[in-house]
Amino acid sequence: xxxxxxxxxxxxxxxxxxxxxxxxxxxxxxxxxxxxxxxxxxxxxxxxxxxxxxxxxxxxxxxxxxxxxxxxxxxxxxxxxxxxxxxxxxxxxxxxxxxxxxxxxxxxxxxxxxxxxxxxxxxxxxxxxxxxxxxxxxxxxxxxxxxxxxxxxxxxxxxxxxxxxxxxxxxxxxxxxxxxxxxxxxxxxxxxxxxxxxxxxxxxxxxxxxxxxxxxxxxxxxxxxxxxxxxxxxxxxxxxxxxxxxxxxxxxxxxxxxxxxxxxxxxxxxxxxxxxxxxxxxxxxxxxxxxxxxxxxxxxxxxxxxxxxxxxxxxxxxxxxxxxxxxxxxx
Numbered sequence: 001x002x003x004x005x006x007x008x009x010x011x012x013x014x015x016x017x018x019x020x021x022x023x024x025x026x027x028x029x030x031x032x033x034x035x036x037x038x039x040x041x042x043x044x045x046x047x048x049x050x051x052x053x054x055x056x057x058x059x060x061x062x063x064x065x066x067x068x069x070x071x072x073x074x075x076x077x078x079x080x081x082x083x084x085x086x087x088x089x090x091x092x093x094x095x096x097x098x099x100x101x102x103x104x105x106x107x108x109x110x111x112x113x114x115x116x117x118x119x120x121x122x123x124x125x126x127x128x129x130x131x132x133x134x135x136x137x138x139x140x141x142x143x144x145x146x147x148x149x150x151x152x153x154x155x156x157x158x159x160x161x162x163x164x165x166x167x168x169x170x171x172x173x174x175x176x177x178x179x180x181x182x183x184x185x186x187x188x189x190x191x192x193x194x195x196x197x198x199x200x201x202x203x204x205x206x207x208x209x210x211x212x213x214x215x216x217x218x219x220x221x222x223x224x225x226x227x228x229x230x231x232x233x234x235x236x237x238x239x240x241x242x243x244x245x246x247x248x249x250x251x252x253x254x255x256x257x258x259x260x261x262x263x264x265x266x267x268x269x270x271x272x273x274x275x276x277x278x279x280x281x282x283x284x285x286x287x288x289x290x291x292x293x294x295x296x297x298x299x300x301x302x303x304x305x306x307x308x309x310x311x312x313x314x315x316x317x318x319x320x321x322x323x324x325x326x327x328x329x330x331x
Contacts, residue, residue: 002046002047002048002130003046003047003048003108003109003129003130003231004044004045004046004047004108005044005045005047005050005106005107005108005109005110006041006042006043006044006045006080006106006107007037007038007040007041007042007043007044007045008041008042008078008079008080008106009045009050009106009107009141010037010038010045010050010053010070011041011070011074011078012069012070012071012072012073012074013038013053013057013070014038016057016061016063016066016069016070017057017061019069020057020060020061020062020063020066021061022057022060022061024038024057025038027053027056027057027060028053030056031049031052031053031056032049033045033049033050033053041078041080042080047107047108047109047129047138048129048130048131048133050138051109051127051129051133051134051135051137051138052133052134054066054067054070054137054138054141055134055136055137057137058136058137064170064171064172065140065170065174065175065176066137067136067137067138067139067140067141067144068140068141068143068144068175068176068179069175070141070144071140071141071142071143071144071145071147071148071179072144072148072175072178072179073148074144074145074148075148075152076149076152078145079106079145080106081105081215081218081219082098082099082102082103082105082106082219084211084214084215084218084219085098085102085212085215085216085219086098086099086149087206087207087211087215088204088206088207088208088209088211088212088215089204089207089212090203090204090207090209091200091201091202091203091204092150092153092154092199092200092201092202092204093200093201095149095153095204096112096114096121096123096200097114099112099146099149100112100113100114100239102219104231104232104235105219107142108231108235109127109128109129109138110125110126110127110138110142111125111126111127111128111235111238111239112124112125112146113238113239116197119196119197119198120161120194120195120196120197121194121195121196121197121199121200122190122192122193122194123146123150123192123193123194123195124190124191124192125139125142125143125146125191125192126191126238126284126287127139127142128238128280128283128284128287129283130283132283132286132287136167139165139166139167139191140165142191143163143165143191143193144179146193147160147163147179147180147193150193150195153202153204154199154202158199159180159181159183160180160181160183160193160194160195161183161194161195161196162183162184162185162193162194163176163180163181163183163184163185163192163193163194164184164185164186164188164189164190164191164192164194165184165185165186165187165188165191166187166188166189166190166191166287167186167187168186168187169186169187180193189294189298228269229262229265229266229268229269230266230269230271230276232255233251233262233266233273233276233277234276234279234280236251236254236255237251237276237277237280238280238284240254240304241277241280241281241284241302241303241304242301242302242303242304243304244304244306246277246304248262248263248273251273278318281303281304281314282318284302284303285299285303288302288303296308296311296312296323296324299311299323300312311323312324
């Protein structure tokens with residue numbers, strides 16, 4: 001079953017494509033997406049095909065910031081029911097926690113986590129697909145959209161302390177500087193937006209708790225019962241693995257269920273908790289080692305292993321060769 005996202009993710013695709021001299025409808029047809037995905041925001045589309053569409057448009061249009069340009073005029077309404085829920089949170093901190101908890105209802109391939117230390121907050125994002133596909137444009141679109149959410153709360157003149165991307169820098173960075181300001185860095189460990197923790201405490205005078213409860217009910221009723229348990233576990237694994245908390249009992253607690261109930265749901269889908277986590281580790285491993293910028297010790301920690309030796313044993317068991325001999329062609 002494909003990882004899905006709402007077609008609202010393609011908001012502004014036609015506008016940016018036209019500015020780059022491209023025929024948006026022809027590109028959509030070439031990738032195999034339905035033509036109406038550019039007009040109807042609530043279709044569910046395979047995330048892999050959407051990522052492929054963005055990469056194709058960036059290449060054909062000669063615009064390495066294609067996804068970022070799509071995000072520059074995003075509004076909360078583009079997030080559907082999730083946007084309504086964010087709008088009525090009492091503070092930006094509450095809004096970010098809500099975004100991290102519910103972003104999968106807008107985009108199942110995207111995971112958001114909030115990490116706080118020394119007076120700063122890092123909003124980290126991961127875009128993970130079933131196969132190791134290029135996601136540069138999707139990553140920049142997601143980061144740009146999150147920045148727009150922050151700016152809507154903090155004011156259009158607000159700028160973050162820093163913005164970092166895991167991929168390498170493009171040939172020109174004018175669009176990045178226009179949106180984020182000057183503190184944009186590439187080739188870093190995480191895709192993240194860093195701001196001062198104090199920025200998150202400003203009250204939202206327009207927050208309506210009654211509307212927030214309504215929006216939450218709308219959001220939970222949208223996909224809740226239909227979402228596969230394995231997909232829900234995958235999304236939690238992305239956040240919990242680097243914290244070394246990705247255990248069946250912890251995941252069950254996050255889901256508000258018993259461990260046995262989660263196991264029963266997974267068994268009905270023909271899988272187990274261990275298999276889901278292993279698959280997630282394989283997918284993340286391909287991304288973390290892409291470009292070879294990380295040491296094996298760093299990779300081991302990001303995948304939730306407490307020691308390099310434990311990662312090495314897992315790697316040999318799963319792939320049949322040592323982690324030290326791994327190259328990009330092995331993925």
